[in-house]
Amino acid sequence: MTEKTHASLAIPARETVDGHQLPPRTREWKRAKIAIVIVLLLLAIGALRTVVSNIINNRTVAAVTVQNAKQYVNVVVPKQTDGGGDTLLPGTLRGFVESPIYARANGYLLHWYVDIGAHVKQGQLLADLDTPEIDQELAQAVAQRDQTNVSLGLAKTSYERWQQLRQRDAVSQQELDERQSAYNQDVANLAAANANVQRLQQLESFKRIVAPFTGVITQRNVDVGDLIDAGSGTSRALFALAQADPLRVYVQMPQAYSQNVKVGMQVVVTQAELAGQPFHGTITHIAGAIDVPTRSLQLEVTLPNPDGKLRPGAYVQVAVPSTEHARLLVPDNALLFRAEGPRLAVVDANGEVHLRKIVIAQDLGQNLEIESGIEPTDKVIVNPSDSISDGDHVTIAPASTDKELS
Template identity: 65%
Template sequence: MEEPHHHSSLDIAVGGGQHGMDLPGRHQAGKRARLAVIAVALLLAAGAARTIVSNLQNAHHLADVTKRNATQYVSVVQPVAAGSDGRIVLPGSLRGFVEAPIFSRANGYVLHWYADIGAHVQQGQLLAQIDTPEIDQELAQAQAQRDQTASTLALARTSFDRAQQLRQRDAVSQQELDDRQGAYNQDVASLAAADANVRRLTEMKGFQRIVAPITGVITQRNVDIGDLVNAGNGGSGRALFAIAQSDPLRLYVDVPQTYAHQVAVGQQVSVTQQEMPGVTFAGTVTRTSQAIDVATRTLQVEITLPNPDGKLLPGAYVEAALKTDSTGLLSVPGNTLLFRAEGPHLAVVGANGKVKLKRVEIAQDLGQTLVIGHGLDAADRVVLNPSDSIADGDSVTVVTPGPNAPGSAGAAAKRSTT
């Protein structure tokens, strides 16, 4: 039999000490684990809370940005009395008092030209010379035919005179005398026709010389040496030269029907050119068309403008100011107009900040400004540069245009960066 194992007292003492120390260590380890779990839970809760707060802030910021972007910012302008200074300004183009395109009356080739653009020429001055070989040959042929006809006429004259003498002695019949007289008369007419043909061709040969029909300035030269030219304007389709008389000048303006009854012949007109600020030229209304154009509802007016120093050039764009009475008419900038199917409208902002579209009647379109005949009040606040989508009842915020004002380009750029 196996003998039982006997533990000594020392073994018992040592083993009992090890079991006694194991319980407190386990307790401390469990406590540390619980603290770690709690710390991790607190960190997760803090992160979740931070995420929720950040989302709420972003949502509020997005709502604010959306609200700001949804707000319509507009600039407004107050209508002013049209022609409040007692005049109306109309655009027009200056024209030479006489403008003459010069065509050739003979077929040929350009032999020489003597005046270029910008040259001041006198009436009758030689501008160009044309070589006309065909006309030269036709003239020579006509002269030869004229000489032949003259010889035939001389023979017919002699025969007729002889027949008259013989008839007195009753040597020829009256019929023969009448025949010789008829032949003589026919040859007289033939000679007259031959003379006319020679004169015609001589005149045509004279058109070899292209001369200035008026005193003025050459504004165009469309030919050069050797160019083929045709008689009239049915050939090349362009003038050899163009000449304009620049003193005085003519100015044609179209006066709206609203002011047509206020324009009279002899009325003084002030003319200005944008390229010469502060300089005013005096003109006079010399004639009107005495009729309203059906298409444009305007009256054409001709203004004569002295130009002794040549400062004004034919073809220049100018503005003419006529004295008028524009009582009751209002003027607004041209960039306030809205086009609708019902006609032109203006967007007006009321005291409550609401938009109202007003249909208006345009009395005159001056380009940058519009003269309104009906549909607008002097106290209205008219929207500048209205969007096409603006409608009745829209809420808007009126601002003063500026680089950082709401609705301006600077403010829009600032919002886009946020």
């Protein structure tokens, strides 16, 4: 092979178009092709990233939407009470005997001898009245009685004389009967005069206001010189007297507990101002009927008060022993008020809400004692929404699952 042939093999033939040779390829053209390829790759990668990002965002939004659509609630498991617990009820201390003291006679207050807080004995003098009208009426009645007595003496003498005359037939029977009638009339007049004197003497004795029983003065409503009107219609009481030992405590027992109280049961009375000092009393009287407006039974407790620590009129709490069956306690913030009555929202195993009609046995403040309507295993929603209704689906918050009332 010749050198020309070798030379022709080493040098590539030039491309031709329509018989014309093209210019040789340059490095710039190659670089441009590479740049175009790189740009296309970057665009493809960017588009792929956008698509993937949109898919991820859509899934995240869907998950958040589903999560936000869930209604989380806190629940509590009812606590079962002891069957032999005490029923705590409000009560009012009253004196064993309480009485306002009114005047029985009209007059002016001359002097008072006791003030509020004074301990008095039965029959002790509390005040004196000045009664000039009664004094004059009594003097007049005594004088009239004396006149009647003198007239009776004359009628008696005349009647006896005419009896003697009648025996001698000196006077007629008609005349004797007239003398006897006059005598009998004067006897009756004297009896009436004596009764009037006694009445006024009794009124005169009412000038002295005395204590009807032993106790403590709780009110004094008059002062020296006050005009006193007799009676209790429109007049004010002079004093108020209360017997502070023993005391009475009046308690309203709910109808649900009324079948288990008996006369003679021992109760414990406490007063907030005397913390840690229980007082023991006895149920002495029970009303024979349920009060219709309150559906409660009134109890009367007799409470010894020898040291006078307890005062009439004070608010106390009375713990009455209960023999009722065990009940369920739920927090008061679980209660729903509906037009049909009180309800509790209970969640079942599928997360569905059921509104239960309940009967509240007792309101204990922070807790409610439920008579019927729920079971010990129910999960009761705490702080339920006012819009919650039967059939709603909720999710129990993990922190409150199977939480028991403390």
